[in-house]
Amino acid sequence: MMGQMMDQPLLISSIIRFAARHYGDSKIVSRRVEGDVHRYTVRECEARARRVANVLQAQGIAAGQRVGTLAWNGYRHLELYYGVSGSGAVLHTINPRLHPEQIAYIVNHAEDQLLFFDLTFLPLVAAIAPLCPTVKAFVLMSDRAHMPAEGSIPNLLCYEDLLAAASEEYDWPDFDERAAASLCYTSGTTGNPKGALYSHRSTVLHAYASAMPNALNVAGRDVVLPVVPMFHVNAWGLPYSVLLSGAKLVLPGAALDGKSLYDLFEAEGVTFSAGVPTVWLGLINYALQNRLAFSTFKRTVIGGAACPPAMMDTLIDHFGIEVIHAWGMTEMSPLGTTCGLLARHRDLPVAAQRAVLRKQGHAIFGVDMKIVDDDGNELPWDGHTFGHLLVKGPWIISRYFRDEGGDALQDGWFPTGDVATIDADGYMQITDRSKDVIKSGGEWIGSIDLENIAMAHPAVLQAACIGVRHPKWDERPVLVVVRRPEAEVTRAELLKFFDGKVAKFWMPDDVLFVDALPTGATGKIQKNRLREQFREYRLPGTDGAC
Amino acid sequence: MMGQMMDQPLLISSIIRFAARHYGDSKIVSRRVEGDVHRYTVRECEARARRVANVLQAQGIAAGQRVGTLAWNGYRHLELYYGVSGSGAVLHTINPRLHPEQIAYIVNHAEDQLLFFDLTFLPLVAAIAPLCPTVKAFVLMSDRAHMPAEGSIPNLLCYEDLLAAASEEYDWPDFDERAAASLCYTSGTTGNPKGALYSHRSTVLHAYASAMPNALNVAGRDVVLPVVPMFHVNAWGLPYSVLLSGAKLVLPGAALDGKSLYDLFEAEGVTFSAGVPTVWLGLINYALQNRLAFSTFKRTVIGGAACPPAMMDTLIDHFGIEVIHAWGMTEMSPLGTTCGLLARHRDLPVAAQRAVLRKQGHAIFGVDMKIVDDDGNELPWDGHTFGHLLVKGPWIISRYFRDEGGDALQDGWFPTGDVATIDADGYMQITDRSKDVIKSGGEWIGSIDLENIAMAHPAVLQAACIGVRHPKWDERPVLVVVRRPEAEVTRAELLKFFDGKVAKFWMPDDVLFVDALPTGATGKIQKNRLREQFREYRLPGTDGAC
Numbered sequence A, B: 001m002m003g004q005m006m007d008q009p010l011l012i013s014s015i016i017r018f019a020a021r022h023y024g025d026s027k028i029v030s031r032r033v034e035g036d037v038h039r040y041t042v043r044e045c046e047a048r049a050r051r052v053a054n055v056l057q058a059q060g061i062a063a064g065q066r067v068g069t070l071a072w073n074g075y076r077h078l079e080l081y082y083g084v085s086g087s088g089a090v091l092h093t094i095n096p097r098l099h100p101e102q103i104a105y106i107v108n109h110a111e112d113q114l115l116f117f118d119l120t121f122l123p124l125v126a127a128i129a130p131l132c133p134t135v136k137a138f139v140l141m142s143d144r145a146h147m148p149a150e151g152s153i154p155n156l157l158c159y160e161d162l163l164a165a166a167s168e169e170y171d172w173p174d175f176d177e178r179a180a181a182s183l184c185y186t187s188g189t190t191g192n193p194k195g196a197l198y199s200h201r202s203t204v205l206h207a208y209a210s211a212m213p214n215a216l217n218v219a220g221r222d223v224v225l226p227v228v229p230m231f232h233v234n235a236w237g238l239p240y241s242v243l244l245s246g247a248k249l250v251l252p253g254a255a256l257d258g259k260s261l262y263d264l265f266e267a268e269g270v271t272f273s274a275g276v277p278t279v280w281l282g283l284i285n286y287a288l289q290n291r292l293a294f295s296t297f298k299r300t301v302i303g304g305a306a307c308p309p310a311m312m313d314t315l316i317d318h319f320g321i322e323v324i325h326a327w328g329m330t331e332m333s334p335l336g337t338t339c340g341l342l343a344r345h346r347d348l349p350v351a352a353q354r355a356v357l358r359k360q361g362h363a364i365f366g367v368d369m370k371i372v373d374d375d376g377n378e379l380p381w382d383g384h385t386f387g388h389l390l391v392k393g394p395w396i397i398s399r400y401f402r403d404e405g406g407d408a409l410q411d412g413w414f415p416t417g418d419v420a421t422i423d424a425d426g427y428m429q430i431t432d433r434s435k436d437v438i439k440s441g442g443e444w445i446g447s448i449d450l451e452n453i454a455m456a457h458p459a460v461l462q463a464a465c466i467g468v469r470h471p472k473w474d475e476r477p478v479l480v481v482v483r484r485p486e487a488e489v490t491r492a493e494l495l496k497f498f499d500g501k502v503a504k505f506w507m508p509d510d511v512l513f514v515d516a517l518p519t520g521a522t523g524k525i526q527k528n529r530l531r532e533q534f535r536e537y538r539l540p541g542t543d544g545a546c
């Protein structure tokens, strides 16, 4: 017997239609790459998204075809989010920080028909245009005044001209909620980037789940500034969850340095933000150095890489900002877990609460997870046994676009490539990425733990721990450290700092000071490049014969 | 082109499986009708729900067949919520406050195969059993010690015996997410009760949507006590949304008087609750009379009937409890709108904020609404034009069970039978039920407004406004009032209290004092019974010739 409820597909267009109708006056504020600040309402955004849909139709884009974007967080990018997916085409967001060759690879692999891009990326697009035969036109996301004088790019169109010429009349079409909606490629730190092809259903379910209080907790009273880029995994779904909740949305454009962000937070009354740890490093240091406080900023999500406990403590204790530690990945839309306290933690001492909050947290409803050993046997949830983390759920890929890399699943579960523990209360904690884990004398050493300890030292700005070859132990951990400006700390002092904090066996064998750590396209430290960089390095007391 | 995400049906079993796995230690505390307090964990609840599923199988219940319950809010009822729906059968919750004849009608109409009931309802079940031929067995939700000595009920079984005999081994089956999951009948204030047949999909989507911060805002750190009954519209979905969020759940059983509730709130550290206004009246008066404060209670949802502004003010200003005004109905699973402030209201004066919070609020994401005139033309969202409220969304019925009452929709929209305004910010406000609206001289007078003013008078405990026949104006409003114990107020004083608060035309023509107002099966004031009661009444200065 079937239920007798209305049958409505879960479509991305339902989000913008709902928002325009019920929260039409909610503000969207964008710092433009052109330099100024642009403001309008959700209602205007929806009307322009309808124009985008008509532009696509005029350009001959059929349902399911891919439309690429190379753009920062801004209102025009948002219009494409809704205009492209809402009309049945597939929004392909491209990470502009990737190597141009990789970008061309991705555009070709996706067979993008159109490529929309921000002014900043004019040289980049000029460079890749000849390599991208599938792209019928390149659309500069600006107005006539900003169009380049003469054309090194063939078929260059002007976004504002196209929109002005298009009709606002458009009925968002109904179709199968399992239809493809958007496409995002992993950064491809190993091998070629692989695509995750999200559906309307997965996107809307992820929007519901991620807005919930246990997850990102997005409310209509919030002013939300996503620092996480709309060019990577849909900015953790915030372009969807913020609009459906009626919150004010602030889009920072390309200026992600501490000062630019701080000024925007204060000017727009931002209450809630989200970003990777490296971004917070910049903002926190700017505020600390200039003795600034935040007047409205109350809550932030940190994810994409482990949030160092020292950073969490500064945000909470010094700035009074609640930190939600989140874990996810491209293949997961991206949210998998978020960390928050439960009723039973209410009366714990602060230090004990903080220990909970440092973990990556609980699966959000819809996601299931487990940890397994090398043979696939499920491991206990005891908070110390670690194993390969596998996940499943309606916003997790079942395979990569065009089956790249073969079967993506193991027995119906997606292997995350992360190594983690899960405790009896269901809190998951990432120990390491499996490719970064240090295997010493047959045992695993988690690099994140060692990095977190180093970063708690007042002289340390950033730290990365890598395994280096050892003749007897196979691998031993070595710390690569960036000191804070003006701060001093020696190798011996730093090693001493680890005393009593880890088992002797986990103690790093060496400390190497560097000026900067290599970061990748998503702002994370690239351990593979670091290992490459120290390929010739030999541990003290070894001759490298291994 | 289809997306490439995992395909998982949205099933009610996925909620309890998720909860048991990820929040297995979350507590469920129940005040039993047997008198004591019962405690266990979500993990134990899920294990017993699996036993329930095996019991159903042993009793020959097939997928889609209906299983009735006559029960308070308690852990056994919760086990049936998951055991029945999770196994593919349909949970039919029955309102025990209905007239026994209506209950028998409903059981027959639904063709319930089994009827589970709480100890309190033994006499009721004995009375209706002979009228319910489809019911193969009646299951008393208690243990052997509480079974009646000799049987006036044929095929009477003992819940705890059945569970003890059943295996815990059970794999929750996968099936179409559109399959029927549960069934609830409207109270049928006019005509026979009609059934709303919810699906797994609608229930899970409603659980996601209703847990969101803009709606009920259910978080893992909460301790939730639903006063709203599990026997009517699934207690506003809280048995689902609380479990998926890992919050502690407190179920009050049959003792819903002020003192019993207050004691339970304090003993269990309740932070969040939900109920109809009449229940809060009891709790608030108990606390005020005994000069008690709440130590953990911070937030409550009030819906099912308009929350009187005076009640909202007392809760917020005196007790420091945030009030979320909610509107919904059986046919909507039930949630349609909830009220909260937006970012732009942050700096408004308290009185202006309060004026916003009194409305029934915004549609929750998934629901669309509109107001129309008698000819079905859409009316403007200006905050003062009122019209018939129509809704649509994935957790709203497309028809009644067995097509009772004919076509349930108008052009794809469900007509709610309510009259409302919607303002430019998207806030909806209920003026009246269309069957209660007072039509005077060709214009509509909203009874809720008049009642709210009366209830703001310190001597008034409850007020209901009904239309009575008038020879010239067709109908005129008359107030029926229950005074507070020991309080005095005259007809003239009360009418004077309206001066300047409403247009002269809206001024009630009379005030009638009564000892109590008739309330229906869901705790709401029954205006049809009130009108019946005052059928012989004539307005001052009229002779009844109309």
Ligand SMILES: Nc1ncnc2c1ncn2[C@@H]1O[C@H](COP(=O)(O)OP(=O)(O)OP(=O)(O)O)[C@@H](O)[C@H]1O
Binding pocket: A185, A186, A187, A188, A189, A190, A233, A302, A303, A304, A305, A306, A307, A325, A326, A327, A328, A329, A330, A331, A334, A360, A416, A417, A418, A430, A432, A433, A522
């Ligand atoms: N809170 C966190 N703590 C630790 N690691 C995290 C956290 N959040 C994300 N990560 C890491 O980021 C990975 C997901 O990265 P993402 O999908 O955003 O980038 P990517 O493009 O896949 O990069 P790569 O190609 O390097 O995998 C996770 O598998 C995990 O290793």
Ligand SMILES: Nc1ncnc2c1ncn2[C@@H]1O[C@H](COP(=O)(O)OP(=O)(O)OP(=O)(O)O)[C@@H](O)[C@H]1O
Binding pocket: B185, B186, B187, B188, B189, B190, B233, B302, B303, B304, B305, B306, B307, B325, B326, B327, B328, B329, B330, B331, B334, B360, B416, B417, B418, B430, B432, B433, B522
């Ligand atoms: N916040 C509210 N303010 C005003 N009215 C409300 C509110 N919430 C619910 N209602 C009223 O309750 C109705 C829904 O009642 P519900 O479905 O719970 O009971 P019912 O069994 O249908 O009763 P009936 O048979 O009398 O309609 C709505 O249509 C509306 O009139």
Ligand SMILES: [Mg+2]
Binding pocket: A186, A187, A329, A330
């Ligand atoms: Mg990856």
Ligand SMILES: [Mg+2]
Binding pocket: B186, B187, B329, B330
């Ligand atoms: Mg009704």
